[in-house]
Amino acid sequence: MPLDTSMFEGIRVNRPATERRADGFGSRRSVKKAYQAAWLVNAIRLIDLTTLAGDDTRGKVHRLCAKARNPLASHIREGLDLGNMPLTVGAVCVYPTMVPHAVEALDGSGIPVASVATGFPAGLMPLHLRLAEIEWTVAQGAHEIDIVITREHVLTGNWQALYDEIMAMREACGDAHLKVILATGELGTLSKVYAASMVAMQAGADFIKTSTGKEGVNATLPVSLTMVRALRDYGALTGHKIGFKPAGGIKSAKEALQWQVLMKEELGRPWLEPDLFRFGASSMLGDIERQLEHHVTGRYAASHRHAMS
Numbered sequence: 001m002p003l004d005t006s007m008f009e010g011i012r013v014n015r016p017a018t019e020r021r022a023d024g025f026g027s028r029r030s031v032k033k034a035y036q037a038a039w040l041v042n043a044i045r046l047i048d049l050t051t052l053a054g055d056d057t058r059g060k061v062h063r064l065c066a067k068a069r070n071p072l073a074s075h076i077r078e079g080l081d082l083g084n085m086p087l088t089v090g091a092v093c094v095y096p097t098m099v100p101h102a103v104e105a106l107d108g109s110g111i112p113v114a115s116v117a118t119g120f121p122a123g124l125m126p127l128h129l130r131l132a133e134i135e136w137t138v139a140q141g142a143h144e145i146d147i148v149i150t151r152e153h154v155l156t157g158n159w160q161a162l163y164d165e166i167m168a169m170r171e172a173c174g175d176a177h178l179k180v181i182l183a184t185g186e187l188g189t190l191s192k193v194y195a196a197s198m199v200a201m202q203a204g205a206d207f208i209k210t211s212t213g214k215e216g217v218n219a220t221l222p223v224s225l226t227m228v229r230a231l232r233d234y235g236a237l238t239g240h241k242i243g244f245k246p247a248g249g250i251k252s253a254k255e256a257l258q259w260q261v262l263m264k265e266e267l268g269r270p271w272l273e274p275d276l277f278r279f280g281a282s283s284m285l286g287d288i289e290r291q292l293e294h295h296v297t298g299r300y301a302a303s304h305r306h307a308m309s
């Protein structure tokens with residue numbers, strides 16, 4: 001849709017109220033035993049299993065993809081009585097040059113390959129190079145592209161420039177899904193986070209995503225609540241459902257429960273499915289597997305037993 005600043009200008013997000021509401025997601029509800037196991041199994045389906053490190057190699061990506069195909073050890077699957085239920089992560093997320101390795105390792109699995117692009121994580125490269133990076137990465141076989149925005153456009157309130165940039169990236173993606181990373185830890189205020197979320201959706205984002213994982217402050221519940229309310233308002237005004245991806249620093253099974261409660265309470269059941277919700281996480285699956293093993297066996301394994309992610 002065209003840029004419509006009236007959808008966010010003049011909206012001020014009340015931080016103390018946002019923080020109070022966000023506090024409740026961790027404390028008001030407590031899901032236990034079989035219910036907790038079910039929510040954790042669901043969280044696995046929602047993970048963009050990620051490696052974004054300078055020492056990524058073909059071997060490391062192949063190991064990650066093997067885990068993506070079989071996220072739980074067989075004795076845990078059996079203990080949970082999952083039978084033949086297919087269970088994989090939502091996607092595997094890598095740097096552009098690792099995409100061919102992920103495509104190769106996930107062949108036939110149906111698991112999409114996501115890639116960051118556009119000069120991730122800072123994005124401070126000429127626009128034509130960022131667009132060329134998207135096109136190159138899609139040509140390597142990526143199904144989903146996680147782009148970063150120019151934070152300066154948000155900090156200076158240059159909404160037209162932000163809209164034009166994301167729109168150009170949307171076009172460069174072709175059929176690939178576009179996730180727009182706002183890098184909220186660098187945007188200053190929750191009101192800016194709300195406005196940037198709206199611009200990203202107006203410019204054609206399939207998902208809005210909190211963080212790269214490389215900022216000083218990454219995914220938090222108050223920021224997520226702000227983005228989710230923007231999603232809700234955008235849906236009410238346009239009829240379009242947009243996805244949400246919190247990412248960066250989400251490591252524990254407990255957090256997997258908190259974010260799912262947030263989505264269920266704020267947006268409802270459709271946002272507990274991988275087409276509308278993903279966790280960007282490089283190291284949460286290990287803790288989820290550990291908690292599920294405890295549920296099944298009554299014992300905790302040492303965390304190094306679940307070292308991979």
Ligand SMILES: O=C[C@H](O)COP(=O)(O)O
Nearest residue numbers: 212213248249280281282
């Ligand atoms: O998009 C995914 C993030 O980079 C993952 O961040 P993390 O390594 O803190 O889990």
